[in-house]
Amino acid sequence: MCGHEAEQHSRRTFLNVATAALTVGAAAIVLPGAADASPARQRVPLDKISIQLYSLRSLLQNDPEGTLSALADIGYRKVELAGTYGRSATEFRAILDKNHLKASSTHVGIDGDLNQTIADAKILGNRSVVVPYANFGTIAEWEAFAGRMNTAAVTFRKAGLKLGYHNHDHEFHPIDGVLPYDVLTSKTNKRDVHLEIDLFWAVNGGADPVELFRRNYPRVTQYHVKDRTADGQMTDPGTGVINFPRIFAASCHTIGEYIVEHDQPTDPLNTAKVGFEYLRTVRF
Template sequence: MTHDGSLSRRSMLRGAAGAALGLGAVVALGGTAAASTTADAASATTALGRLRVPKDAISIQLYTLRSLLEEDTEGTLRELAAIGYRKVELAGTYGRTAAEFRALLDRYGLRATSSHSGIDGDFAATLEDARTLGQQYLSVPYADFETAQEWRDFARRLDAAGEQARRVGIQFGYHNHAHEFQAVQGRQRPMDIITRQARSWNVHLELDLFWVIDAEVDPISYVWKNFGRVKQFHVKDRAEDGTWADLGTGTVDFGRIFRKTWLTGVREYVVEHDDPADPLETARVGYRYLTDLRF
């Protein structure tokens, strides 16, 4: 540990490499790969063969299916389970209490490991609901301010909320859009303010890959710059014209992004489309794409 309590880069690399090897069951083993026991973690991971996203790391943001969930919550969850999903990220519970929604998820073998929630109002109640639902993560989905000072104040609020969440076993994060990568008042980018003002052990990043690319930021470099802090990816494809697209039908090279960030500690890959024409088909395409992808 360094004097400020953060891990040294060497220790972080060792930890991430070990975590990647812990996912070894999800790689396609080569004929001689398993014989090597002396290579370091990064080269051993490469030697094992082409990687794939673990099925139990795949989730879907239910905002993608909001129109269907509003009409038939239970039926939509049943369809997601039939597709193969075992994890979901919540954006509300559609008129049900946390306990009622948890029972519905349990009925279909689904887990709400994450949710999008704000920090205004009774945040203690939000955390209690998250615990009832069995969540591991909770992220603020959106913020926008005009001045750097407002962003600094917000980042300090994020840090305080993150500390409160950590004390009850919830990992608290922030989900980006594109505007956080544009400098405010000609000076700092809001994302830089957040990562500097909010401590990494209190606030992780749920990185929305669509919006990072839309902001003309290299997601791979950004993940490494914030090594170990990006716990979740929002996996959202981008069409040639800059609009949203179903996974695998757009321009984003997810295989390259996943391969280059494999050792950095990403734990969940959350399918999302902001405005799908056919939400269930989008969910099917997304799940199939992530389970079939080799990188």
Template sequence: MILTPQQLSIQLYTLRSLAEDDPAAVLAKLAELGYRSVEMAGTYGRTAGEFRRLLDDAGLQATSSHVKLNDAIVDTINDALTLGHSFIVVPWAQFDTADEWRRFADELTAAAVLAQQAGISLGYHNHAHEFTQTIDGVRPYELITSNTDPHLVHLEVDLYWAVHAGVDPRDILAANPGRVRQVHVKDRTIDGAMADPGEGVIDFTDLIPMAARSGVIEFIVERDDAHTPYATAETGLAFLRQFC
């Protein structure tokens, strides 16, 4: 056994087209499929307290959320505590200069200090541009990782976007031992389109075990363009269960 059922999750962004109308029904369906945990990306017009009640009613735990990095970070952390999160993750940043990336890294660190005081870990989620862009020969991902404290700012590696950028996720894991705490498990077709986990060409056979050994504790199903969200959720969970 490599993973435990508690380590398997799904990013609710995958089901946003359904959750916008009826998040309670979505959460109930995910619990029916066998999920125990979810990662959030907004509360669909509900307060943190209201959404926590929906989670409790479904018997789900929201361990993580994608959040904005702004002046309201204290409120964000308080909401995360209400929701029962262990993690909050900044999902996107893009800048043109190295100085801007370094300033962003400083902002991540400052927010992570506040989060840590509340017992929550703050992380950063990659797309492709952090690897494909270079500034004075340095990639933004390296600017982030080298200018933040690995004990404060963890990494949530999106496996699809890393591969899409031409990067082997194994190299990210090896270069950041113990720092990658979460991964987004989404697959990629040979022509670069997104696919449900296990239905593309990414070889997860040794990647998932390596991630688990390196310290990843959450394996989160995600597909940005899921045309049949519940099918993606079911396929992704069945795929990850092969490692349990």
């Protein structure tokens, strides 16, 4: 499986694997019913499966205790936060602990009080913090944002936290012929700023996640695993056409978290169940 032994692969070995994967086909989606001819040997380790709590925000607003308990019953042991739903960091951490859940990551802004952000992150037990969204109309503004990311990343690093960036699809739409995502990745410090690739939004923007991983190796350490129907609608992991086995096979060596997400689920707990079962059972 894709665990400790796989992580010992050299950069040369990784590039060979990724290049081979790319020759299979550049598309990040697979037609429904298409068979994978390669033998299934690897899996997502259970301790790397997480869920972005934004997917359950409608439930967490009213019942954080019951919602987190339900996630634990499904089998989750990690979550990624997007706020604490009216509770203090200390109060929310107590609910997490009661349900044996770890909030290894959280979505934060970098333009506010970083000292408070750091204090809360430490209380919650976060190992990384991730900027969930940025959007600018000019390349100059993207470059300035990258500079602010670098500055914030140093502050977080000194506090023992890693800073990352989560994409949507607009980062892959060119401005004056330049992709904002290329600006962000080229202008931020590779050591201090990691990448959390949202697979739905990357594919929706026309990007190939395997190529993104390959070009930014080894900075991609988290995936948001959300699926896409053939007509571009968001759907639960494993129920759409994104070729997750291809993506995972080419990149599992450095991915620390596979985070289930759906931005607008009709049944949040069902999405959590479907996503967990898919990641638990998928082979690549």
